[in-house]
Amino acid sequence: MNKQPMSLLINGETCAAEVEPGRSLLDLLREDFGLTGTKVNCLEAECGVCTVLVDGMAVNSCSTLALQCRGKSVTTIEGLSRDGHLHPLQAAFIEHGAVQCGYCIPGMIMNAKALLDEEPDPDEATIRAALAGTLCRCTGYQKIVDAVAAAARQMRAPAHQAKMAAGAGGA
Amino acid sequence: MAIEYFEPTSVAEAAALAARFGASASFIAGGTDLVIQMRRGLRHPAQLIDLQRIAGLDAIAIAGGQIRIGGLTRHRAIERHPYFRASLHALVESAEVIGGFQVRNVGTVGGNLCNASPAADLSPILLVLDATVHLAGTGGERTLPLADFLQGPGRTGRAPDELLTAVSCAVPPPASATAFIKQGRRAAMEISVVGVAALVTLAADGRCLDARIAVGAAAPQALRMPAVESVLRGAALSEAALAEAGRIAAAACAPLSDVRASAAYRRHLVRVLVPRALRRCVQRVTGVTP
Numbered sequence: 001m002n003k004q005p006m007s008l009l010i011n012g013e014t015c016a017a018e019v020e021p022g023r024s025l026l027d028l029l030r031e032d033f034g035l036t037g038t039k040v041n042c043l044e045a046e047c048g049v050c051t052v053l054v055d056g057m058a059v060n061s062c063s064t065l066a067l068q069c070r071g072k073s074v075t076t077i078e079g080l081s082r083d084g085h086l087h088p089l090q091a092a093f094i095e096h097g098a099v100q101c102g103y104c105i106p107g108m109i110m111n112a113k114a115l116l117d118e119e120p121d122p123d124e125a126t127i128r129a130a131l132a133g134t135l136c137r138c139t140g141y142q143k144i145v146d147a148v149a150a151a152a153r154q155m156r157a158p159a160h161q162a163k164m165a166a167g168a169g170g171a
Numbered sequence: 172m173a174i175e176y177f178e179p180t181s182v183a184e185a186a187a188l189a190a191r192f193g194a195s196a197s198f199i200a201g202g203t204d205l206v207i208q209m210r211r212g213l214r215h216p217a218q219l220i221d222l223q224r225i226a227g228l229d230a231i232a233i234a235g236g237q238i239r240i241g242g243l244t245r246h247r248a249i250e251r252h253p254y255f256r257a258s259l260h261a262l263v264e265s266a267e268v269i270g271g272f273q274v275r276n277v278g279t280v281g282g283n284l285c286n287a288s289p290a291a292d293l294s295p296i297l298l299v300l301d302a303t304v305h306l307a308g309t310g311g312e313r314t315l316p317l318a319d320f321l322q323g324p325g326r327t328g329r330a331p332d333e334l335l336t337a338v339s340c341a342v343p344p345p346a347s348a349t350a351f352i353k354q355g356r357r358a359a360m361e362i363s364v365v366g367v368a369a370l371v372t373l374a375a376d377g378r379c380l381d382a383r384i385a386v387g388a389a390a391p392q393a394l395r396m397p398a399v400e401s402v403l404r405g406a407a408l409s410e411a412a413l414a415e416a417g418r419i420a421a422a423a424c425a426p427l428s429d430v431r432a433s434a435a436y437r438r439h440l441v442r443v444l445v446p447r448a449l450r451r452c453v454q455r456v457t458g459v460t461p
Contacts, residue, residue, distance in 0.1 A: 002173035002174065002175060002176075004176055020173070020174070021173075021174040021175065021176035021219055022174045022209060022219075024206065043207075043210060044207050044210075045203050045206075045207055045270065045273070045274055048271055048273050051273050054277075057276040057277070058272050058273045058276060059273050059276055059277050060203070060273045060274065062206075063201075063202055063203045063206040063207055063274075064202055064206070064277065065199070065202055065206060065219075065221075067176050067178075067221070068199070068202060068221060068223065070178070111271075111272065111273070114272065115272075130272055132271050132272075133270065133271015133272045133273045133274065134271065134273075
């Protein structure tokens with residue numbers, strides 16, 4: 001095979017890989033790095049379940065080639081907690097019972113993280129528009145929206161901001 | 172099959188690679204169409220030429236009455252552009268219904284047009300704006316009206332060694348407004364069942380100075396509707412005139428039946444959405460509902 005060497009940042013760590021050009025980022029993350037939090041689902045860029053962040057932007061990792069991420073920074077669901085503390089989005093999803101079967105949740109949370117990084121105080125319509133790219137087949141959207149709104153409130157709170165400033169907070 | 176992967180840093184280098192490999196190579200930008208087509212076994216490129224390291228192809232410039240959108244411009248950049256949000260509503264309305272955030276963050280204008288889906292969301296409004304496609308290949312640069320560039324499902328006027336470097340059009344005249352209405356089966360991540368783009372320019376007396384209509388997913392390629400436009404030009408845009416525009420458009424389109432909708436339903440949508448898009452334009456020019 002015609003593998004090419006590449007390096008990229010995955011959850012803040014420099015990672016090297018030998019990659020066949022047709023391989024997806026999804027496949028690289030799961031098979032080479034064991035990051036199975038990112039789920040395989042439609043493989044057609046339709047469902048958003050495989051969403052990860054590339055240089056801070058939400059993308060479908062199934063329709064992104066690994067080599068397209070050479071030198072870029074990839075964040076997966078595994079990269080959100082810090083020092084054993086859940087990211088406010090993860091905590092809010094648990095607290096609001098926003099998880100049913102759970103399969104879409106990593107993609108849902110990564111999509112929500114991209115939204116809140118850009119728009120810290122979204123209204124409900126903005127949250128729904130942003131999450132439209134990730135499908136939940138259990139259709140428990142209301143609790144998901146509630147969880148994202150609650151996480152946004154918490155992340156805007158002075159205590160969280162101070163923790164972020166001190167470098168001890170979540171990603 | 173082993174694929175070779177190239178990351179050119181200039182248009183000239185990319186065109187030279189494409190010329191060297193010919194039809195076996197494919198350019199890749201966001202990959203949101205191509206990677207899926209490869210996985211489905213519909214395309215088997217032996218070489219991938221990744222365009223994302225070419226600087227300067229993702230700029231949006233508005234100057235001298237002209238709008239120029241670089242071929243690597245992401246849909247999200249169009250959607251969020253202050254000028255488009257204020258003055259070219261249909262372009263924002265077209266960009267913001269392409270997939271979800273995850274697709275729009277990486278999908279490009281050039282990819283949307285070169286993939287040449289009859290349902291491509293950007294085609295109708297760009298046809299309405301009489302857009303020009305800018306191509307660059309080993310033989311130099313040339314331009315082509317978008318209407319000539321789009322030649323049918325998956326077919327364009329692009330030579331294998333040519334990149335779509337930009338799409339350009341004139342800023343709409345004063346007292347104009349645009350609208351795009353997409354009908355899908357769900358609110359997001361959806362391929363158009365029908366899409367209608369319109370531009371209306373009103374004269375001082377409130378009559379229609381100019382009307383332009385294009386319809387997507389209702390024929391093998393997105394189509395302008397000259398028969399509708401000539402009836403509306405100079406007319407008062409009464410409800411009766413708008414309804415007549417819908418009937419003419421429905422007769423002029425050539426929809427298919429497929430898994431998303433029947434031809435009859437698509438025709439019905441054209442008849443309903445053409446007046447709706449025109450009405451929305453008038454409302455945007457005048458600030459009141461006609």
